[in-house]
Amino acid sequence: MYNINPSVDRGVDNTDSANRTTGSILERLNKRNKDRQNYNDIRTEQRNKAIVQLEDEDNFAQMFAQRAQEIMAQIKNITDSAIENKLIDPVTKADLGRLFSNVTIEIRDLQNYLTSSTIFLTEFKVKSCQMELNEITSLCEQTRAKLIPKKKFGFSNRNANQKLLQNSKTLTTKLNDNKNFEYLNANKTIVWTLCNRKDEYIMLSRDEVDEKDVTLSNLKNCFIELQGHPGSVQASHLNNCILLCGPIMRSFFAENCQNSTFALACQQLRLHSSSDCRIYLFVSCRAVIEDCKEIEFGNYNYHYPSIDSDFTKANLSRAINNYTDVADFNWLSPDTPSPNWRLLNNCSPNWYGELDKFKNKNIL
Structure with a gap:
């Protein structure tokens, strides 16, 4: 009579080996699925961050352009008002000084807004906005100098003028040095x-x-x-x-x-x-x-x-x-x-x- 116990034992061994193989495959599949899910989560987070950054840049661009246009419009309104009044009334000159001071404050606030936004802006965007802001500042200064010229000194103040000129030269030398x-x-x-x-x-x-x-x-x-x-x-x-x-x-x-x-x-x-x-x-x-x-x-x-x-x-x-x-x-x-x-x-x-x-x- 044949002894069937060895074959039974071999069957048990084969079953255990199959179970271990199946478990190993499932473990690899689970790990692969987890890695894929982590990759998808990372990509989703990156897309969300990119969207938020783009939204921040768009909001900044819109706000900066709007405020820059408002400042330019104020400078134009000041010029038109000065031409209309022909700078005859002394009160008008005082008003012009106050209006230019307000424009200067708004330019400074816009500069602060740009500086605080550099954290999410590209290098090109920062430079282009700074150049635009510099042009607005220059226009404001040129318009102010044209509409509110400095008083010219007469010969009666010759000594004071010479002292002022000397101080100016000293300051210029210091700046150049x-x-x-x-x-x-x-x-x-x-x-x-x-x-x-x-x-x-x-x-x-x-x-x-x-x-x-x-x-x-x-x-x-x-x-x-x-x-x-x-x-x-x-x-x-x-x-x-x-x-x-x-x-x-x-x-x-x-x-x-x-x-x-x-x-x-x-x-x-x-x-x-x-x-x-x-x-x-x-x-x-x-x-x-x-x-x-x-x-x-x-x-x-x-x-x-x-x-x-x-x-x-x-x-x-x-x-x-x-x-x-x-x-x-x-x-x-x-x-x-x-x-x-x-x-x-x-x-x-x-x-x-x-x-x-x-x-x-x-x-x-």
Whole structure:
């Protein structure tokens, strides 16, 4: 009689093997389905973000164009009114001054609106809007100068005129020597523009930068300190520079910066087309980088007398610092960290020691 037990055992073994094979296939299928679902979720999130960004850009473009047109219309109305009244009535001149002051305020508000919107605008859009705003400002100044000309000095005030001319020459010489700023007659404010400098130490005090817009461009091997609370700061083409800045009221926008170090406190930060930069940052909302590589972030550690007061005036709360939260627009994977930026390892530079090294190196 045949013994059938071995065949029974083999049947049991075959069943277990089949079950294991089936379980392995199901596991792979489940994993594949989960990966596909995650991919679809990521793509959906990306599309939603793109839609939101486009909506923000569309809303901004519509609002900016509307407000720009309203300002242009106001300038035209002022011109038409002045021509109609022929500038005979002294009250009319006073009214013109008040109207131009109102236009200047609206131009400044539109500038603030543009600056605060750079967080989601493309580089091209920011530049094109800034050019349009510059043209409006220039038109306002030219119209004001034409309709409200400055009084000419007579010979009876010859001594006063000579003194005024001497002071004017002194101021012009100072501006040409420093190459630091442009003077805007419209609202009697100074916009600082530091450009085309090399191997220099530049320091602007709070009286010079408080609530003002600062532009830095084409700087190489420079050490820059901005002590105070600027309105906004824009940097372009900084190479091997150190920038130490007090609390910025609105945003910091930079592009094409190489091998540079920044200490910044701001509401918003956006960095474009830059590499090999270290940023010691205090920021209220998520920082944004785009087309960047080798960017390092650390905690803000710049200090000078009365910096606490500047934080208050800039409406920045020290309790909220999002320097570790960085959005890389070139890295869309939510599960894998971006290779384009990383956090610094608890290093805290001695800025005054760095300044001494810089001065000794450049024999200042």
